[in-house]
Amino acid sequence: MEKEPLNIIITGVGGQGNVLLSHLVGKVLVRGGFHATIGETYGASQRGGAVMSHLRVSRKMQYGPLIGEGHADVIVGLEPLETLRVIAQYGNPDVAVITNSRPVFPQAVSSGGARYPTRDEVAATLKGLSNRSWVVDATDIALELGPPILANIVMMGTLVGSGLLPLGAEPFEAELRESLPAERLAMNLEAFRRGMAEVA
Amino acid sequence: MSPEIKGSLQLRADVIDRGLCALCGACSGICPFLVAYRGRIVALDDCAVEQGRCYAFCPRVATDLDAASDAAFGAPFDPSPIGRTTEVLITRAAREEVRSKAQYGGTVSALVAFAIERGFIDSAVLTQSDASLLPAGVLVRSAGDVLCRARSNYVAAPTLAAFNREARREEVRRIGVVATPCQALALAKMRAWSTRDRRDWKVSATAYRDVEKLSLVVGLFCTWALDFEGFTRFLAGKTPLDRISKFDIPPPPASVFQAFSDSTSVSIPLDEVRRFIRPSCNVCLDMTAEFADLSVGAAEGIEGWNTLIVRSERGREIIDAARAAGVIETGALPDESLSHLKGASLGKRRRALANIRQITGSDDDLLYLELGAETRGRLLAE
């Protein structure tokens, strides 16, 4: 792993399984012998507000739970608007960003006032502000396989498949096998692999 | 120039918050935002529509009386002392049974029941009070249901809220309304609105259709109406409200307000009751419901009979048929009584105009009335 520490931000809206995703990724990295720190915001933000997880990954030492402005290396967005928000604050020309395409409309948009960016606008903006970027239809894939919240596992697949993490697919699949009940395992593994395929 | 129609926020500012609301109910029962509740019009939320029916129907916003008269009668506003008149009669219900339940001659009950029976209308919006004297509009669809709502109610009732609500029903097509003067004016404004250029309005087609179901307006003479909360609280201290069977205000020189219960009655000095007159009544120029098809009131000095004013062809149609069917008895109104009626009506007009001038401080600003100087002059002539 080149960057020390590797700064990853996972962002989304409350209820999308953001915390679960960051926890999974962190666990696998710790198992793999890395130091990992995750900072998140709970509580009121869960009621429809934005949720952000900061992951710090290092071979050498433990880092704090907050990433400084402009210092994200990887941004994974479960929701496009949140991805835009995060990249504006934490991005830099070298950042890599992967976003889900499915919007969760804020009240300002759903009650008819404000405009939500189109998929093309999101893609173009992210491209202009990053070194590498992907827009993935994670929720659509999830809905093919099961409930919409499966999108977070799809996105885990994209993160791993992109090669941005210092670990490959195997330890992540092992973690899924270990932590999931049998009846949900197949669906989750498939979601993970589909995610990987999206960025291959 | 047609007065500008605005939205509910302006209605609240221009009328309700200024204490001018007549509680006719024309603005309520249309949408979730304005509701009539226990003697008040309550705004539950802020509507964002810029032009609304509530404002268009309200008889206390800028009102073009010619347009209203045109919608009701097909003719410009007639400023005669008792308004547009084709005939003035005394009348009473032919059946004693009807008269015994009524305030004076039972004419309104008999006419409305007859109109339903004969199919002139298929339903009627009347006013009914509960045991606490809270009045509300109610839709009746059979002649029999008319008779039990025959009592005079001196408490202001938002009857037109019921019209707005019930007119939406598929199964009613021709609705009659028994209306006070302010309500009759509001109904005329509704009719005027439904013939406006429809493209300007953000309103559904059914809204026009519903107003067009209005088929007959029977007006009631009215000098004033009382505030529900204040008056009932006062009266409850004098006599149990749920035992009251009838109210009456005997003619001058008496100056009392009577409430009859079972075999007893209480007599209250009229001045004490006047404290509860709604402020909107003080700026009302209409005593005889000048925008109705037929207007009915007491026949002063002629016990057991009503005074009836025929105003429109529709009114003519109904009264002629009722008379021919033997449902209504008619007679001539003595000249002296007619003079007296005109005098009383002019008296209300003068008081109202004086009150309006006191509020606005200007002879040119008549609050809600759009009147030319000539019409205004004729409005006060004898």
Next chain:
Amino acid sequence: MANIATYEKGSTQLLMGNEAIARGALEAGIGFATAYPGNPSSEIIGSLAEVAKDAGIYVEWSINEKVALEAAAAAAFAGVRSIVAMKHNGLNVVLDYLMGLALTGTRAGIVLVTCDDPGALSSTEEEDSRMVAKWACLPLLEPGTFQEEKDMTRWAYELSEELKSVVLIRGVTRTSHARGDVEVGERIPPLRQAKFEPSNPLEFTSMPAPFKHLVANQKMDKARDLFESSPFNWYQGPDKPDLLIVTSGSGWFYSLEAVKALDLEKSVGILKLGTTWPLPEKLVRQHLSKAEEVLVVEEIDPFLEGNLKELVGEDPSAVGPVKFYGKRSGHIPIAGEINPDIVTAALARILDIEHRPVQPQYSQKALALTAQFTHGRMVGFCAGCPHRATFWSIKNAIKLDGRGGFVSGDIGCYSMAVGPAGYWQIKTMQAMGSGTGMACGFGRLAEFGLTQSVIAVCGDSTFYHATIPAIISGIYNRANFTLLVLDNSATAMTGFQPHPGTGRSATGEQAPVVDIPTLCRALGVRVEETDPFDLAGTTDKLLDLMREEGGVRVLVVKRECALVRARREKPAYQMRIDEERCLGESCGCSRTCSRVFQCPALMWDAQRGVAAIDDVLCAGCGVCADICPAGAIIRETA
């Protein structure tokens, strides 16, 4: 699956700070754990509750923090090591007992963990717990790393028994809720030899108070000595730094990274303190004497900063001239949460270093591209939340009542009714139970001319926590108000913990139910019950209660939290819009559903001019069908 009780000794686990604290307590052999839920502390006892069986310990959600501390202290008096956890508001609630406990001391170790919420991310106040340590004469520990959260907690029991004093551990959101890798030690089971035997008649009292106050101070002297050699205090940096950072808690990581970011390892030293009250004075003076400029980095109040200045003031010649920077100088903001950028900026400003975290062209470009889209997200009630329906009815009832009524609010998910989510209905908001407490005051103002209807709200958990005494006070003093108890069968905002109304204990067993309406009726007041999804019925009942003159009236508004329900059951209804009937922006509707009612699942399709349902967000509660004036929202059984 392994859990905090079963992790193998020597293994490395990714633990939440609160879990690390819980594990540390288990490694100290605690037997008794109590708390009342509160962000960011809930997971401490929450995670212990999950493993109570595996660990052979007792865990409870007490009705409020005061009882939690009292119960935990009882266990400690009887020889059972105990832990109690709370958020800063909880510390306020326990203060009366804690003061007494500080003078009383303890037998077995007892640790009180208090977690603050800098920036009030999920609180109604921003408050620094640490002052209590100084105020009450108690030792205070602040973990700065995840490993420390565990190790400090374990060690705290030795300290507690050495001093015979309750020990305070202070966390913040960024230590408690963050996760980091931790090497776990050995868990030991609790001793089961509980016995309560005072060695003298006053041993377990705070009396005689002046004497015990003296003793408490002497304990602080002893602690001070112990802290001089604590491994939780360390220094990193040059022998004679140009600038010394003194920091504690979450400030450690931020300071470390700030120094790195500015390449100042050779000139800036960091003294990280884990024992922050009493201060290890020799250690501190030693480092202060080596620097002339000191930046203090800490969360919320200048507690550490003030104590350092006090120390210097006691003997200025011992350290020589020192200039302090920190919250008092404005280099670190006096309010709000700190973060690495703040510390970096402070350092750069003090040392006059040019520092730009983000390249300006990138910043400008990012702003230009995203500003038009990054609309804020309103925090509000979930789709299907019974509180939305309740406050809709409250709003309408107050308007219909026409006397300028208002709502005195309380703490819970429903607190969001101070804002648009609850139609701005709640007008006061301070502490648990204070909605009803204030109504006791408002409800006595008729004699001073108040004609407005007084309404109070509280949740079910709040009811048990603090509202009952306020109701009794209102009854006794004839206060005139209507109380709505919003019973959604959960302590929802903090993570759906059970309480005396839910029939389940912290460890999942069946528990006796203390029924709210029954209790209120037993108090002798008029009680009505309603389902908030019955909008008309709820409004009518509330109006009826509001119009009743005199005394306390209670309306219990009962319906399960939407999120709790969703875990168990599929949505009750399938909702859709009949676009033909939808009036939308027209007179007669004015977008009642998406603009006024504002459930997040109700959307407005501006292009087509009709309402729409977001199927992903919709909880299928069906309430919106009743607020549409055109009958265009169709509710079908799912």
